[in-house]
Amino acid sequence: MTKDPFTPPRLPATARPETLALDAGLQIDPVTRAIQPGISMSVNNLVIPGEGAFSAAELGDIAQEPFTYARWLNPTTRALETRLAALEGAEDALASATGLAAIAGVFLSLLKQGDHLIISDVTYAGAAELARTVLPDLGIEVTPVNLSRPGALQAALRPNTRLVHCESPANPILRLTDLAEVARIAHAHGALVSVDSTLATPVATRPLTLGVDLVIHSLTKFINGHGDALGGIVAGRRDLIARLRARAVYLGAAMPAMNAWLILRGIDTLFPRMRQIAESAARVAAFLETHPKVIRALYPGLPSHPQHDLAKAQMAIPGGMIFFRTADPQAMARSLAARLQIIHSAFSLGHQRSIVTLLDTAEMMRGTYALTPEQEAEYRAYAGDGGFRLSIGLESPDDLIADLDQALSA
Numbered sequence: 001m002t003k004d005p006f007t008p009p010r011l012p013a014t015a016r017p018e019t020l021a022l023d024a025g026l027q028i029d030p031v032t033r034a035i036q037p038g039i040s041m042s043v044n045n046l047v048i049p050g051e052g053a054f055s056a057a058e059l060g061d062i063a064q065e066p067f068t069y070a071r072w073l074n075p076t077t078r079a080l081e082t083r084l085a086a087l088e089g090a091e092d093a094l095a096s097a098t099g100l101a102a103i104a105g106v107f108l109s110l111l112k113q114g115d116h117l118i119i120s121d122v123t124y125a126g127a128a129e130l131a132r133t134v135l136p137d138l139g140i141e142v143t144p145v146n147l148s149r150p151g152a153l154q155a156a157l158r159p160n161t162r163l164v165h166c167e168s169p170a171n172p173i174l175r176l177t178d179l180a181e182v183a184r185i186a187h188a189h190g191a192l193v194s195v196d197s198t199l200a201t202p203v204a205t206r207p208l209t210l211g212v213d214l215v216i217h218s219l220t221k222f223i224n225g226h227g228d229a230l231g232g233i234v235a236g237r238r239d240l241i242a243r244l245r246a247r248a249v250y251l252g253a254a255m256p257a258m259n260a261w262l263i264l265r266g267i268d269t270l271f272p273r274m275r276q277i278a279e280s281a282a283r284v285a286a287f288l289e290t291h292p293k294v295i296r297a298l299y300p301g302l303p304s305h306p307q308h309d310l311a312k313a314q315m316a317i318p319g320g321m322i323f324f325r326t327a328d329p330q331a332m333a334r335s336l337a338a339r340l341q342i343i344h345s346a347f348s349l350g351h352q353r354s355i356v357t358l359l360d361t362a363e364m365m366r367g368t369y370a371l372t373p374e375q376e377a378e379y380r381a382y383a384g385d386g387g388f389r390l391s392i393g394l395e396s397p398d399d400l401i402a403d404l405d406q407a408l409s410a
């Protein structure tokens, strides 16, 4: 008998991702035979004395042990892990309370004092700040590198480089990284590769098929898609996930069962949502590109995106994020916040409602990134002095275009 009751129930091996998004990890309740997943809110599960361990240090692969205590493993969270592993084509996955906890868990599990991390010089701000401030305090060397240039990665490798962490598309400027090329270079050097694929989602890109070792998502964004639950996931080989899980018990950022349940429900509609969002984003991006008040619109699906060819090769759909620039971005931000009637001025992204945020380049350089002058010039080639990160939702694209038109033209 398998010890893990959350193995997917007899899905055909040929099941496609759209089907896995609904059925991987789905359990039929043995008492009620309900086909909607339930929530196991219990912190405790009955233990059989002598079976399992009291100290986490004595556990083997926790995912193979009986459920005992919810910080170690919870049945609802396990169902979410099973579904995301299936979507990413991974052997296993580990959920955590937030996307940043997933990233921190990777760094704090795979790196130790004296190791070297290469991190994309443009990443989600929280990851960049964690790498710039916390890791050096622990004796971990960190080098931010423009990973969209494979030559820059090659030049930055050191004998003690253990991990290369990329993000594609990178938040906020939507610069892409050739994941297969990064994996090839890093592996030839004996380093592991992790990618934050939050902006792509498994609908666009499956990084493990390109040779990446670990794929990370903030589930808070498109994967849950409804703006009502924080969450994170790391998916990859069983031995790597077991290493992360053994440490995650002590880092303590377990995903609450209620969040796992909400995110499972969000994933039910991930594929049609993302396809609709990408279709709308393509129309909005094409509109912005020709608007007289817009200096530049960046969207991987636009032929004008500097890496459009890579986007076509690496992304099945170009995603739901647009970056656009106008003159005097600070004044425009105030004007947009006052005038937009449908699009919300807020920080997050990947939800059912469209959201816009100003990202001022000087502020990003001061607070978040520690870039060399050359790297800052490469950032400014995309972002100029700053611009607007627009996350497209499920509203009518005609309404979004009309809303932007009236607010921009004022």
Ligand SMILES: Cc1ncc(COP(=O)(O)O)c(C=O)c1O
Pocket: 098, 099, 100, 101, 124, 126, 167, 171, 196, 198, 199, 217, 218, 219, 220, 230, 231, 232, 348
């Ligand atoms: C690309 C990316 N990764 C990670 C995170 C962190 O996710 P969370 O807010 O769930 O910790 C974010 C949040 O904005 C993000 O945009």
